[in-house]
Amino acid sequence: MRMTVRLDLPREAGSVPAVRRLLRSTLAVLHVDRQSGDDLELAITEACANVVHHASGTESFEVLLEVAEDHCAIDVRDEGAGFDPTAVGTPEAGSERGRGLFLIKALAENVRMHSAPRRGSLIHFEKSFA
Numbered sequence: 001m002r003m004t005v006r007l008d009l010p011r012e013a014g015s016v017p018a019v020r021r022l023l024r025s026t027l028a029v030l031h032v033d034r035q036s037g038d039d040l041e042l043a044i045t046e047a048c049a050n051v052v053h054h055a056s057g058t059e060s061f062e063v064l065l066e067v068a069e070d071h072c073a074i075d076v077r078d079e080g081a082g083f084d085p086t087a088v089g090t091p092e093a094g095s096e097r098g099r100g101l102f103l104i105k106a107l108a109e110n111v112r113m114h115s116a117p118r119r120g121s122l123i124h125f126e127k128s129f130a
Helices: 017-029 034-054 100-107
Strands: 001-010 060-068 071-078 107-115 120-128
Touching: 001 017, 001 100, 001 107, 017 034, 017 060, 034 060, 034 100, 034 120, 100 107
Parallel strands: none
Antiparallel strands: 001 060, 060 071, 071 120, 107 120
16 A cells, blocks of 8 residues: 655645645555654654745745655655755754754655745655565
């Protein structure tokens, strides 16, 4: 079985838990192990929260979920101001901010970030299941 869901969401805080709940439900239907599900929920939460907090210049964003029994791929895309993916590093010790992309890289596989000034950003990540 394979499920694909494309969401166009308003760039507002309420969109983040909605996406997380949809992902959780989809993973449950496919009986994905809890640890992988928890990792993906945290990664998608961070990706969507980054859009809500940082993607100035756009009112909406898109999430694409492709989930199968053994694999999940997620794209989070916006048409905001963009960011410099090469500037993403390790967060400062004790800092409460700047951990989102670092966490996504730690929890997921095949993480790719593309961004261009005034043209938006794409964060893609995947997870294989046991």
